[in-house]
Amino acid sequence: MPNPLVRPLDLTDDATAGAVHRIGRAAYAVEARLIGFDGIPALGESLAQLRARPLHWLGAVSGDGALAGFLAWEAAPGGAVSLDRLCVDPAWFRRGIASLLLGHALTELFADRTVEVTTGAANTPAVTLYERLGFVRGADFFPVPGLTMASFTRPAPAPS
Numbered sequence: 034m035p036n037p038l039v040r041p042l043d044l045t046d047d048a049t050a051g052a053v054h055r056i057g058r059a060a061y062a063v064e065a066r067l068i069g070f071d072g073i074p075a076l077g078e079s080l081a082q083l084r085a086r087p088l089h090w091l092g093a094v095s096g097d098g099a100l101a102g103f104l105a106w107e108a109a110p111g112g113a114v115s116l117d118r119l120c121v122d123p124a125w126f127r128r129g130i131a132s133l134l135l136g137h138a139l140t141e142l143f144a145d146r147t148v149e150v151t152t153g154a155a156n157t158p159a160v161t162l163y164e165r166l167g168f169v170r171g172a173d174f175f176p177v178p179g180l181t182m183a184s185f186t187r188p189a190p191a192p193s
Contacts, residue, residue, distance in 0.1 A: 036129065037101045039137045042090035044083070052100040053090070054080045060102075060120035068153030070180045075118065088117050091138060093130050102130040104138055113189075114143050116150040119159070131162055139166060139187065147189040154181040163187075 044050040057075055065071045075083075088105040095101055102121035109115035121130045139148065152159040154173050160183060164170065168185035175181055 036133060037093040037095045039091060039093055039134060042092040042100075042103060044090055049092075049100070050080060050084050053092075053103055054078075054083050056100060056102065056122045057083070057118065057120045059123050063123055063126075064153060064156050064159075067157070068155040068180070070153065072177065072180070086117070091134060091142075093121075093125075093134050101125040101128075102134055104134040106138070109147075109149055111147070113147040113149055116148060119150075131159075132166075135162065135166055145189055148187040149185070151182050151184050154183040156183075 042049050042053065044053060057078075061073045061075045065073055065076065086105070088107050090103055090105050092103045093101045100122065102119075102125060104119050105117045106114050107117060119131055119135060148168070150163060150168065151174075152163070154160070160170075163185045166187070168187045171184040171186060173181050173183050
């Protein structure tokens, strides 16, 4: 099966929003097991709450129209970009979907901007992906007892 195509997602479309919600919950359930913490806020997020978030959405869509994964972000202070979530349908794990989405965003959308993201420090697949794509790990932080989060930044290129 060929790689999915990357395109913007419109969460006002019921089918798209439903697919994003389903995939997000499935992906975060896997992350919860990896990091040993089931209190990830997105796991308890309703479809209405998801749709109300002021995020921009990008999806990886297969040839048959199925959503394989998505990336969501918002503007951060100083012109930076804050990645809110990067989720892949578990049926598409280990097929390059997260790399496809993040690579597209970094080269096509955010090439000249600083990009920030956090993930569970024990989420080895995510940590490896961010480091491979040029993100620099910052300080870990502990938002609640028992949870260690890792912060990453991909600096904007220096002006030439």
